[in-house]
Amino acid sequence: MFVTKKLFSLSPSAKLLKNVLEGHTLHSVRGVSQSFNYEDIFKFYSDAPAPAATPLTDRDYERFISKRSALRQPGLTRQITQLSYQAGRDAVSLAEGMASSAVFPFTHLRLETSGGAEVTLEGEKLRAALQYVPTQGLPDLVSHLRQLTSDLHRPPPLPRDVLVTSGSQSGLYMAVDLLLEPGAPVLVQEHSYTGFYSVLKPYQPEVIGIPEDHHGVIPEILESVLEERLCKGQLMPKFFYLVPTGSNPTGTVLPEGRRRKIYELACRYDFLILEDDPYMFVNYTDQPVPSFLSLDSAGRVIRLDSLSKVLSPGLRAAWATAPPALLQRLQLHQEAHCLHSCTLAMAILLQLLQTWGRAGLATQLRGARALYRARRDALAAALRAHCAHLAHWHVPEGGMFFWVRLNVEDVRDMVFKTAFEKGLMLVPGQACNYDTSAPSPHLRLAFSKVKLEDMDTAARLLADVIRTEQAKACGNRAERVATHR
Numbered sequence: 454m455f456v457t458k459k460l461f462s463l464s465p466s467a468k469l470l471k472n473v474l475e476g477h478t479l480h481s482v483r484g485v486s487q488s489f490n491y492e493d494i495f496k497f498y499s500d501a502p503a504p505a506a507t508p509l510t511d512r513d514y515e516r517f518i519s520k521r522s523a524l525r526q527p528g529l530t531r532q533i534t535q536l537s538y539q540a541g542r543d544a545v546s547l548a549e550g551m552a553s554s555a556v557f558p559f560t561h562l563r564l565e566t567s568g569g570a571e572v573t574l575e576g577e578k579l580r581a582a583l584q585y586v587p588t589q590g591l592p593d594l595v596s597h598l599r600q601l602t603s604d605l606h607r608p609p610p611l612p613r614d615v616l617v618t619s620g621s622q623s624g625l626y627m628a629v630d631l632l633l634e635p636g637a638p639v640l641v642q643e644h645s646y647t648g649f650y651s652v653l654k655p656y657q658p659e660v661i662g663i664p665e666d667h668h669g670v671i672p673e674i675l676e677s678v679l680e681e682r683l684c685k686g687q688l689m690p691k692f693f694y695l696v697p698t699g700s701n702p703t704g705t706v707l708p709e710g711r712r713r714k715i716y717e718l719a720c721r722y723d724f725l726i727l728e729d730d731p732y733m734f735v736n737y738t739d740q741p742v743p744s745f746l747s748l749d750s751a752g753r754v755i756r757l758d759s760l761s762k763v764l765s766p767g768l769r770a771a772w773a774t775a776p777p778a779l780l781q782r783l784q785l786h787q788e789a790h791c792l793h794s795c796t797l798a799m800a801i802l803l804q805l806l807q808t809w810g811r812a813g814l815a816t817q818l819r820g821a822r823a824l825y826r827a828r829r830d831a832l833a834a835a836l837r838a839h840c841a842h843l844a845h846w847h848v849p850e851g852g853m854f855f856w857v858r859l860n861v862e863d864v865r866d867m868v869f870k871t872a873f874e875k876g877l878m879l880v881p882g883q884a885c886n887y888d889t890s891a892p893s894p895h896l897r898l899a900f901s902k903v904k905l906e907d908m909d910t911a912a913r914l915l916a917d918v919i920r921t922e923q924a925k926a927c928g929n930r931a932e933r934v935a936t937h938r
C-alpha cells in the first residue's frame with residue numbers, strides 16, 4: 454500500500470481525496486489484486502504480514518532531522534513553478550524566470566532501443582523536456598514511479614512519496630545531509646560502498662561497521678552492539694545504511710528473516726534504515742526477497758532506487774521514496790543543490806517506461822540479470838580453475854562483485870604495483886572500508902563489464918599476480934630472518 458502525499462500543499466486527508474478524484478492508485482487493502490500479472494522480477498514484498506510497529510509521527514521525525522537540514526526553506530519561485538504546472542497552459546505568468554522555448558535548439562529527438570522500440574520527443578513534449586520542472590521531477594514520471602514503487606513493494610499503508618534524483622548517489626548525499634550531525638554515529642555494513650564513505654567523510658562520523666557472513670549483516674551482532682551502546686549511555690546511531698541485495702562489495706543478499714530482525718531492531722533502538730538498492734534486479738538466488746520498504750510499518754525507511762545497473766548509469770535514472778516529513782527535506786536539499794534532475798533524461802526515461810510497459814521492462818530486467826549471471830558464473834568457474842588454493846571467496850548471490858580474501862596482510866602493493874605491471878586492474882579492499890589507510894587482505898573483483906571470453910585470462914592473470922606477490926613476501930621474510938641472524 455502506498456499513499457501518495459504531495460509536498461508542502463494539501464493536508465493528508467485532502468490530498469487523499471484529491472488522489473482519488475485524479476485516479477491515483479490507492480490500495481486500501483494490502484495484497485489487493487493488481488491489473489497485471491506480477492512476475493517474480495517485480496516482487497519485492499513478502500506474502501507474510503509486515504511487522505507490527507507504531508508509525509512515527511511528524512513530531513518523531515524531528516529528532517532524526519539534522520540541524521542543517523532543519524534550516525532549509527522552500528524557495529518561493531520554486532513553489533510558483535510547482536503551481537504553474539498545476540495551473541495549466543492558459544494561465545498568464547509574469548512570475549517564472551524560465552527560458553523561452555523559442556531559444557531551444559532542438560526540434561526532434563528520436564532514440565531506438567536494441568529491441569526496436571522507439572522513444573520520440575518532439576513538439577510540446579520536447580519543449581517540456583528541455584524546460585525547468587518542479588523539484589520533485591517531471592510530474593508524469595513522478596506519477597509513474599509512485600505507481601511502480603507501490604506495485605513492486607506494496608509497502609504498508611503510510612503516507613509516502615517519491616523524489617526523482619540524479620542517480621542514487623545524489624539520494625545518498627542528500628539523505629546523509631538530512632540525518633547526520635558532524636561526529637555522530639552511523640551504522641554501516643562492515644565493508645560497504647565506497648561512494649557512501651565519500652559522502653560521510655566530511656562529517657567525520659563514528660562509523661559502526663556491522664560484520665557480515667555470506668548472507669550479509671548478522672542481526673545478532675547488530676543487536677549486541679546497540680545494546681552495549683545503550684547500556685554505556687553512548688550516543689545512539691540515527692540510521693543504518695544498507696545495500697540489502699547484491700551488496701557492494703560483498704555480493705550478499707540479505708535473507709527475509711534477517712531483514713525482519715533488523716527492522717525490528719530499528720523500531721526497538723529507534724533508528725531509520727537508508728535502503729540503497731541498485732542491485733535489486735540483479736539477484737541470482739531466484740528467491741523474491743522483500744525490501745525494507747515493503748516491511749516498513751512504522752515509516753522508518755528511506756529507500757533509494759536506481760536503474761543505473763540495469764538500464765543506463767548515464768541517464769542518472771533514480772528516485773528516493775520516504776515519508777513526507779523526510780522527503781520534504783530531501784526535496785529542499787535538491788532544490789538548493791540543482792533545482793531538479795535533468796528534465797531531458799526524465800522525459801526519455803518516462804517515454805521508455807511507457808513504451809515498454811511492464812512487459813518490456815521485465816524483458817529488459819531479465820536480460821540484464823541473465824547477462825550478469827552468465828558473467829558471474831564464468832568468473833566463478835575461472836577462479837575455481839586458477840585461484841582455488843590462492844584465495845577464498847563465496848560466489849556472490851547478487852550484484853556485480855566477488856569479494857575475495859587472500860592470504861596476505863595487505864593487498865595495496867599488489868594492486869598498485871604487481872597487478873598494474875602485469876596489466877591487471879583491481880580494486881583493493883581498502884576502497885570498501887571507511888578507513889582506507891588500514892591494511893586489507895581483500896580484493897573486489899567486478900565481473901559486470903568483462904566479456905565471457907576474457908574471464909579465464911583475467912583469473913589466470915590474477916593467479917599469476919598472487920603467486921608473484923607470495924614469492925615476494927617469502928623473499929622478504931627470508932631476508933628479514935637472514936639480517937636478524
Ligand SMILES: Cc1ncc(COP(=O)(O)O)c(C=O)c1O
Nearest residue numbers: 620621622646696701759761771
Ligand atoms: C551500492 C551503490 N549505491 C549507489 C551507487 C550509485 O548509483 P547511481 O548510478 O544510481 O548513482 C552505486 C554505484 O556503483 C552502488 O554500488
